[in-house]
Amino acid sequence: IDALAAARVQVVADSGYRGAGPTFDLPQRRRPADRDTGERRRLSPAQREVNAAHAAQRGPGERANAMFKSWKVLRKIRCCPQRTTALVNAIQTLILAG
Template structure:
């Protein structure tokens, strides 16, 4: 079999790699009832000016683009969303991408942080004010945190890419870049 050689430089390389990444429903193939995924949002810093208010994240105190990440329990990324402006709340972004309904149709449980509270029946988030609640709420929060921790590794796999440390490209290209990076990440994890 002849290997496909894809140039890493040039305007089309990112689009070619991005085309190979699975969509949300394709990424969830193989998962079903009784399985769970970890959903988290991450901010890709951008080089923007103060006038670009939609890209300013109050939470991170910097300009950027928000990317939603779905990972399996061992921390392997399954899917990266298209990028939305940095001020987009994680719950709003998850609803825009249809993450909860896609998992609901396959009866997949979602573990997420408090930002996703109210996302739907299949989304489990920690309890608020657990220090004022009975011990079983505290135990639930500890177990939830332990199970969700490997999902942080999936979004952390984007951070070492020099291209995304402080993106200086147009914001519409960041989603394509993230999708292009997803292809080698999934190729490495399947070995």
């Protein structure tokens, strides 16, 4: 996280990364509770639209991570990053092939 922020890499992340830095795009939070009723205020239609677009951007990456987690060969990998990259690319090709 620190390396991404230091390199000023724009990241689309979930709300668990709140406070990670200005380069992290996060979904809109619900507004604080109303003091009179104690209920949390709903997001405006524009904020809901922003959250939907954010989820659409994050979705493909989340699905790819879920698929990679199902490949046992990646669970205890002990090789250099270049070989890992080649292995991930090969798995991605197999996934896309069918």
